Amino acid sequence: MTNRPPHWVVAIAVVPAIVLGAPLFALLWRLPWSDLGGALRSEAAKSALGLSLITSLSATVLCVLFGLPLAWLLSTGTGVMTRVIRALCLLPIVLPPVVGGVALLLAFGRRGVVGQWLADFGIQLSFSTAGVILAQFFVSLPFFVLSVEAALRQMDIEFAEVAQVHGASPTRVFTAVTVPSIAPAIAAGSVLAWARALGEFGATVTFAGSLQGRTQTLPLAVFNLLESDPADAVVLSAVLVVLAVAVLVVLRDRWFGVLRSEVQR
Amino acid sequence: MCFAGCGGSSGSVVDVLAASSYTDVADELETLLEDDLGINVRFSFGSSGAFLEQLNQGAPAAAVITADDKTMRRLESAKLVDASIAINRNDLIIVTSDSDVGRAINSLVDLAASDDAVTVVCADSAPCGAATDQLLKQAGLTLSPASREPNVRATLTKVILGEADAAIVYGTDARVHPDLRSVEIVDTVDVIGRAAAVKGKTHGSDIVESLRSAAAMQILADAGFSAP
Amino acid sequence: MTAARVAASIEFARGEIHLRLDLPDVPFVALTGPNGAGKTSALRCLAGLEQAAHVEWPDGEPASRGYLPQRVMLYPAMSLADNIASSMRFAGLSKASIAERTAELLDLVDIAALARRRPHEVSGGQRQRTGLARAIAATPKLLLLDEPFSAIDVASRARVRARIVKHIAESGASCVIATHDPNDLEATDAASIVLS
Numbered sequence: 001m002t003n004r005p006p007h008w009v010v011a012i013a014v015v016p017a018i019v020l021g022a023p024l025f026a027l028l029w030r031l032p033w034s035d036l037g038g039a040l041r042s043e044a045a046k047s048a049l050g051l052s053l054i055t056s057l058s059a060t061v062l063c064v065l066f067g068l069p070l071a072w073l074l075s076t077g078t079g080v081m082t083r084v085i086r087a088l089c090l091l092p093i094v095l096p097p098v099v100g101g102v103a104l105l106l107a108f109g110r111r112g113v114v115g116q117w118l119a120d121f122g123i124q125l126s127f128s129t130a131g132v133i134l135a136q137f138f139v140s141l142p143f144f145v146l147s148v149e150a151a152l153r154q155m156d157i158e159f160a161e162v163a164q165v166h167g168a169s170p171t172r173v174f175t176a177v178t179v180p181s182i183a184p185a186i187a188a189g190s191v192l193a194w195a196r197a198l199g200e201f202g203a204t205v206t207f208a209g210s211l212q213g214r215t216q217t218l219p220l221a222v223f224n225l226l227e228s229d230p231a232d233a234v235v236l237s238a239v240l241v242v243l244a245v246a247v248l249v250v251l252r253d254r255w256f257g258v259l260r261s262e263v264q265r
Numbered sequence: 266m267c268f269a270g271c272g273g274s275s276g277s278v279v280d281v282l283a284a285s286s287y288t289d290v291a292d293e294l295e296t297l298l299e300d301d302l303g304i305n306v307r308f309s310f311g312s313s314g315a316f317l318e319q320l321n322q323g324a325p326a327a328a329v330i331t332a333d334d335k336t337m338r339r340l341e342s343a344k345l346v347d348a349s350i351a352i353n354r355n356d357l358i359i360v361t362s363d364s365d366v367g368r369a370i371n372s373l374v375d376l377a378a379s380d381d382a383v384t385v386v387c388a389d390s391a392p393c394g395a396a397t398d399q400l401l402k403q404a405g406l407t408l409s410p411a412s413r414e415p416n417v418r419a420t421l422t423k424v425i426l427g428e429a430d431a432a433i434v435y436g437t438d439a440r441v442h443p444d445l446r447s448v449e450i451v452d453t454v455d456v457i458g459r460a461a462a463v464k465g466k467t468h469g470s471d472i473v474e475s476l477r478s479a480a481a482m483q484i485l486a487d488a489g490f491s492a493p
Numbered sequence: 494m495t496a497a498r499v500a501a502s503i504e505f506a507r508g509e510i511h512l513r514l515d516l517p518d519v520p521f522v523a524l525t526g527p528n529g530a531g532k533t534s535a536l537r538c539l540a541g542l543e544q545a546a547h548v549e550w551p552d553g554e555p556a557s558r559g560y561l562p563q564r565v566m567l568y569p570a571m572s573l574a575d576n577i578a579s580s581m582r583f584a585g586l587s588k589a590s591i592a593e594r595t596a597e598l599l600d601l602v603d604i605a606a607l608a609r610r611r612p613h614e615v616s617g618g619q620r621q622r623t624g625l626a627r628a629i630a631a632t633p634k635l636l637l638l639d640e641p642f643s644a645i646d647v648a649s650r651a652r653v654r655a656r657i658v659k660h661i662a663e664s665g666a667s668c669v670i671a672t673h674d675p676n677d678l679e680a681t682d683a684a685s686i687v688l689s
Contacts, residue, residue, distance in 0.1 A: 109652070209411060
């Protein structure tokens with residue numbers, strides 16, 4: 001290594017490493033190792049874990065289904081509408097999640113602009129598992145769209161042109177050529193969106209409420225337990241951390257590895 | 266959040282942790298305490314259930330006001346606070362929206378029997394939730410709430426926003442919103458609010474003493490809190 | 494050769510490039526001329542990729558085209574065999590015939606051993622062979638080849654070129670080649686258009 005960073009860079013870089021690492025370390029330190037099983041076997045913990053997996057994975061699937069076309073649209077457009085839509089897509093990243101939850105209530109709540117109309121069909125999203133998924137979809141979609149749109153913009157348009165000359169329709173070009181080419185970005189965007197959905201708290205508690213087995217996801221259960229049983233809360237928090245780390249480690253080589261080899265060529 | 270000037274040694278701001286049900290009397294109590302003691306007082310609110318963890322982690326509060334005595338007992342047995350005093354009594358009532366579904370509810374039995382009403386109550390970890398559970402057990406009723414909200418104000422908000430038709434909250438909280446229907450509960454559960462000084466903090470016992478004064482009692486009474 | 498050839502006239506202007514050329518209806522046309530003369534642009538006009546171009550087809554627009562751009566542009570997520578098969582899939586050929594013809598074409602350009610490799614795992618010359626096979630795979634009416642043999646090693650360039658030219662001639666396609674290489678002209682016996 002000839003390009004070694006100087007000492008002052010190392011010294012500064014250590015600071016964020018500590019800020020990021022210390023809470024993780026503290027969480028594991030405080031873990032009641034002897035009573036792990038008990039905390040995890042509780043009904044609240046089991047249902048929160050199951051509910052979190054189901055809702056976060058559903059939200060991720062929705063992100064891919066709706067996010068891909070959206071990212072495609074945004075990557076090709078240059079007009080005012082494109083810019084407006086992109087700004088809308090960024091909004092949930094900037095908004096405090098609780099504000100996002102309030103906005104969701106005003107739109108999809110029982111008296112909301114859309115919710116009122118849904119209520120006529122007997123559909124109530126607030127206080128429902130579907131409401132949890134909607135809240136998670138709302139906060140995690142931007143992460144997917146941004147990651148995929150960036151990849152689409154970087155992709156050489158000549159690939160699509162060759163396919164077009166050979167007779168592929170725009171839809172065919174997208175599904176057969178473009179999507180496989182940006183698969184690493186789609187995978188990375190999905191992981192980011194899933195992680196965001198899994199950790200979602202503010203919008204969920206505001207829009208969907210908190211009820212064991214229906215809307216109380218892992219972060220909500222942690223918050224609730226922190227008041228009644230802090231030790232169990234630490235155990236559940238550790239589960240979230242382990243889940244996140246496991247996914248990142250498993251996927252790192254498979255997906256990000258592909259990305260690296262593409263870049264190196 | 267606390268950066269410079271925390272801890273009170275400079276005499277700048279003295280923090281008081283208070284249950285969220287005291288939100289509406291905070292301004293008046295703050296003024297009273299500041300006039301009485303000549304210090305700068307700041308209330309911060311949350312669910313009483315969270316205070317134990319916050320104080321354990323060194324939250325810079327001089328005094329604590331909890332919504333119920335159960336929570337205060339936990340703080341006392343954890344040796345985080347000095348002996349507490351009762352400062353008021355609160356009771357649980359039902360609030361409903363002014364809709365058809367809401368107007369059909371005129372008792373706790375109605376609420377438990379209603380199939381249409383979307384009902385929210387406090388989480389069991391919050392004092393109002395613990396009291397709600399006790400109330401239902403006492404009455405031999407079961408309720409299937411749509412949500413158990415983190416604290417009493419969040420619970421009330423769901424009815425104000427129209428997402429829920431009914432909620433079980435403190436009588437004082439219901440008073441703040443006269444446009445909501447209040448339904449008294451027969452044989453309701455009393456909840457005793459308590460105040461205590463945090464161990465080792467200056468001004469703590471002065472604040473508690475001041476909260477017991479006639480003037481403080483009047484402020485609480487005006488807001489609908491009964492005498493303990 | 495009795496098949497009807499493709500004729501066209503192009504009008505196109507962008508920046509420094511002003512094109513006005515007529516494509517005669519002969520099997521092979523070579524576009525030559527210095528860098529920046531518009532060889533690539535002319536191919537792109539014929540490929541239908543330039544919105545601003547005005548192209549007239551006296552005998553009708555060709556029903557199918559094959560295209561090899563100068564940078565080859567193999568689809569990065571597909572193996573070499575899948576790249577070759579792609580143009581036949583887009584043309585709607587049957588699965589069985591695609592498999593058979595892909596094998597033939599891999600042999601034609603001498604890359605059968607690399608069939609399962611992906612583009613970034615092979616050399617530039619091997620990519621160009623694959624691109625050639627992909628362009629001719631669906632037996633298009635009009636072939637557009639940009640510097641088609643430039644990256645192939647000198648030792649085998651003549652052999653690959655001879656096979657490709659023979660294959661195109663037999664298929665009855667019209668072929669437009671943008672090239673700097675006089676050997677390309679000779680091997681194809683092309684009508685030459687010099688751009689300036």
